[in-house]
Amino acid sequence: MNTTTRRLASIVMVMFLALLVSTTWIQFFRADDLNSDPRNARALYEQFGTDRGPIVVGGEAIASSVPVDDEWNYQREYAQGRLYAPLTGYYSLVSGTSGIERAENDFLAGTADALWVDRLQNVLTGTDAQGSAVELTIDPAAQQAAWDALGDQRGAVVALEPSTGRILALVAKPTFDPNDLASHDTGDANEAYLDLLNDRDKKPLESRATATIYPPGSTFKLVTTAAALESGDYEPDTVVPAPSTYTLTGTRTDVGNFAGTSCASSGEMTLADALRISCNTAYLGLAGDLGAEAMDEQAEKFGYGSSFSIPFASAVSQYDPDASSMSTDRVELSGIGQGSVAATPLEVAMTSAAIANGGELMEPYSVERVRNPELEVVSETRPSSLGDAVSSSTAAALTDMMVSVVEDGSGTSAQISGVRVAGKTGTAQHGDNSEPPHVWFTGFAPADDPQVAVAVVVENGGDLGGQATGGSVSAPIAKAVMEAVLNG
Known part of the structure; x- marks a missing residue:
């Protein structure tokens, strides 16, 4: 073989090797990237x-795929798209996925590893x-009750089963209709998505519940x-200062009730009476x-500082982003849930659920x-404990104190005939305090055998505006x- 032929053979071998490496790289190593590339029409048609x-909810499909006479x-x-949108999310040609549709996509699409036997059978049988x-x-029933009771007010409702963490209801308003985004008319679907995305006032795509x-x-x-109870220095009958006004430490700011x-x-x-009537000045001093x-x-x-996969991720509730350097006045304000304290309705429901469950906090979940x-x-979700938020004795004391709130305090509107209900109201200032408070x-309930824990927030006092309280509205x-x- 002469020199020219050898060189030509070497070049051809290098070209074949380059082609082999390139093909392997594209077909194997970059397969996932290419399949998920929004420009990949083949992947879209397959999906x-x-x-x-x-x-499925209660044995009925709340989201399903129906045959249509088009290329898809x-x-x-x-x-009931609007009722369940904060859970289902949407599945759309133009805006992708969200909520359960995204978090459980592998199962819904039939591509999860756990379904390999089903996929093999599909291949063998064609x-x-x-x-x-x-x-x-x-x-x-709980979902519908939450929707109806919230009415046209902005806010959210979350209900949990205390002993397991099962989410029994999750409603948020304003919301949206995922059917508008599921349309195969991409022009209409895109217009609907942009309208929702650009609504800075209502923010319908943001689930207020989570x-x-x-x-x-x-x-x-x-x-x-x-x-306070966990510290060992306080009991429900411990007497605490409760002045008419409280001057925040190091400031000239007076806070009243x-x-x-x-x-x-x-x-x-x-302390029990301070919780019963929700005395601000007592709790400012107590937190300090x-x-x-x-x-x-x-x-x-209780779960602050953590995100929870339900299975989509919740926002992180916070006590204070820099608790180690808090000034005393900020600590005092935190005692009444103001200052830097911020929480999702899910987190507030988890707090009540942990107390109801003897102090044990369960991980919330929505997929059974x-x-x-x-x-x-x-696949089946097994209840999972996140640990003890408080001791069983503290939980029992808190329960009795919360029962007093509903029986003879700020939460009497939550009373249920024949049932002992434990509860706590809240009125929260926000922004520059120019708007009515969130309530x-x-x-x-029942307090002696808890079956459901709930949290409700209504923005800006709802229908009552500045006259609203947590007891009257939420x-x-x-x-x-x-x-x-x-009653279910």
């Missing part, structure tokens, strides 16, 4: 041409792939009370005495199980949800 599994074969359809059904923990953090107001007094009232003519009262470290530690035990097309269970209620909503669960 939207699949009979995607349903999302199937279109996503949402029953049948089209089908997605699996994702069954949610939601109680449809993605928005609010000042929790006096509902945070549960955390402050827990820190709701409507400028005095908590006690004597200037002092028991406990200190930032104890307050921060107790908040973390997954069934393949043959209705076999391929809260959180609690659980407590009746919580009552309706608890009744729905207990």
Whole structure:
């Protein structure tokens, strides 16, 4: 073989090797990237041409794929779309996915590792792939009750089963209709998405139940009370100062009680009574005495500072981003859920749920199980403990104190005939205080055998505006949800 032929053979071999390496790299190592590239029309046809599994509540599909006469074969359809949108999210040609549709996509699309047997059977039999059904923990009666009771007001409702962490209801308003985004008319779907995205006032794509953090107001007094009882220095009958006004340490700022009232003519009262009537001045001093470290530690035990996968991630509630360097006045304000304290409605519901569950905090979840097309269970969520937020004795004391709030305190509108209800109201200033306050209620029932814990927030006082309180606006909503669960 002459020199020229050898050189030509070497060049050809190098070219073949380069082609082999390039093909292997594209087909194997970059397969996932190429499949997920939005410009990959083949991947889109494969994805939207699949009979995607349903999302199920109470045995009924709230999201399903229906056959259509176009190039995509199937279109996503949402029953009661607005009611369940904060959970289901959307599945769209133009805006992608969100909520359960995104978090459980592998099961819904039939591509999860746990479904490899089903995929193999599809290949061997030549049948089209089908997605699996994702069954949610939601109680449809509680969900509807939360929706109806919240009405046209802006806010959110979350209900949990205390012993497991199962989410029984999750409602947020304003919301959106995912059917508008599921349309195969890409022009209409894109216009609908941009309208939702650009609505800076209502923010309908942001679930207020899990993605928005609010000042929790006096509902945070549960955390402050827990820190006090856990310290060993306080009991429910411990007498604490309760002046008419409280001057924040190191400032000239005076903070009073709701409507400028005095908590006690004597200037002092028991801790239990301070919680019952939600006395601000007592809790400002109490938080200052406990200190930032104890307050921060107790908040973390209830879940502050963590995000929870339900299975989509919740926003992180916070006590203070820099608790180690808090000034005393900021610590004092934190005792009434103001200052830097911010929480999702999910977190506030978790706080009540932990107290209801004897002090043990359970991880919240909304997916009960997954069934393949043959209705076999391929995945099931097992309740998981996040640890003890408080001791069982502290939880029992808090429960009794919360029962007093509903029986003879600020939360009487949450009373249910024949049922002992535990609860706590909240009124939270926000922004520059020019808007009416957000109003809260959180609690659980029955107090002696808790089946449901709930949190309700209504923005800017809802229909009552500046005249609203947590007891007048949010407590009746919580009552309706608890009744729905207990009567189910």
